[in-house]
Amino acid sequence: MAIFGRNTARQRLKRATQRALSAPTFDSPPDCTPWVIGGLWPPELEAVTPATAVVAEHLKNDLQRIANSANERLRELPHADLPDFARHAEEVRIIDVARSYALSRVESTIRQLRSAEIEFDTDPAIPVVTEVESAIDEDTIEISHRDEAPAPIVAEPIVVEPIEIEPTVEPAAAVEPAPPVEPAYADDRGLKRLLAFVARQESGLRWAVGEREDGTALLVTDLAHGWIPPGVALPADVALLAPARRGGRISELLGDVVRSVVYHPGDQFTAGRDETTAASPTARQLSRVDDLGWKLAEATHWRDGLPRMVHTLAKAGAARTGVLDAEVDVLRVHSETARYQLMAQYPDVDATLLSNCLLLAATEAIAAGDELSANYHFSWFEALNAPQPSLWGSAP
Structure with a gap:
C-alpha cells in the first residue's frame, strides 16, 4: 500500500507540473515574460560582435518593452469585473498577441541583419550601410536612377481616303425600363462579410x-476616436470616419444607418475565410494635406x-531622394512596437x-x-493635436 501511495502521489505531482507548464497562472505580480519572448532570440545574435551590438541592444530593449506592456495589461x-473564465481567456489573448x-x-x-550584408549598388561616394540606425547625413545621401529613354520611333503617316456613307433612318426601338437597382447590402450577409474581413486582422478591437441610406458601408472602430x-x-x-x-x-x-453589425473581442467568426473581398488603399483617401x-x-x-531616424526618413521620403529597404524595415519595427x-x-x-x-x-x-x-495618418495627427476651442467668453 505504501508503494502504491507513493506512485499515486508522483503521478499527481507529474500531472500538476504538466498543467502548470501548459497553461500559465499568475500570482501577484504576474509576469508573462517567458511565454512572450522565450526562445525567440535569433541565432545570428548569439555571439554579439561590434557590428551587431547596436542591433542586439535595440532588439533586447524592444522585446522587454513588449513583455512589460503585456504584464501591465495582466x-x-x-481589478476588472470579469468572471474567472473570461479573465483567463483574456490572459491567454494578451499573451498570444504579445x-x-x-x-x-x-x-x-x-x-535587417541579412540586408546589412548586401552591398547596395549606389553612388560610389555613399559608403555601404552596416549599421542601419547610425546617424545619416541627409544632405549627402541621394539615390537616383538614370535610365536613358529609348529613341522615339517615328512611323510613316497612313492616309485613309474618306468614304461617303448615306445615312439611314432606323425605326425607333422600344425603350425598356431599367431594372431596379438593388441595395448593395440587401441583408446582413454583405455587412458580416466586410466585418469579418477586418476583424480577423485585429481581433482585439471592437x-x-x-449601411447608410445611400447604400454605402461605413466601417468604424473605437480605437483612438475611429482611426x-x-x-x-x-x-x-x-x-x-473623418479625422476628429x-x-x-x-x-x-x-x-x-439603416442596418449594422458589430464585433466584440472574443466573438466567433463564421467557418472559413472569404476570399472574394479585395483590399484596396483607396478607402483611406482623404483631402490632401498641403505641404x-x-x-x-x-x-x-x-x-x-x-x-532620430524617423525625422531623417520623413525628410528623405518627402524629398523622394530614396530610402533603403533596410531603413524602412527598421522604421516598421519601431512603428509595430x-x-x-x-x-x-x-x-x-x-x-x-x-x-x-x-x-x-x-x-x-x-x-x-x-x-x-x-x-491619412498625418491628417489624423493634425486633427487630434489641433488646439481645442476656447470656452473663454462663452455665456455663463
Missing part, C-alpha cells in the same frame, strides 16, 4: 459596419519618444503615445512611397 485584469508582436520584431531584425491603424487591409467599397475627436460606444460612432512632407518633417523633429503598446492600453490610450503612433505610421508610409496612407 495586472489590470484582477507573442505575435515579439515574433514579428525578431523576424524584422533577422531581415469593430462595426453599418484605423496601419497593417489593417481595408475593402475598397467601405467609407471611414469623438467618443461613445461603437454603435454610436456609426451614426444614422505634407514639410509638416511631417517638422512634427517629427526632436519629438520625445521618437528615434509602438502600435503594440497602444493596443495594450486599449480601450484607454495615452494621447502622446497615440500621436507618436500616427507620426510613425505616416513616416513609414511616405518612406515606402505610399503618400495616400501617409496623408
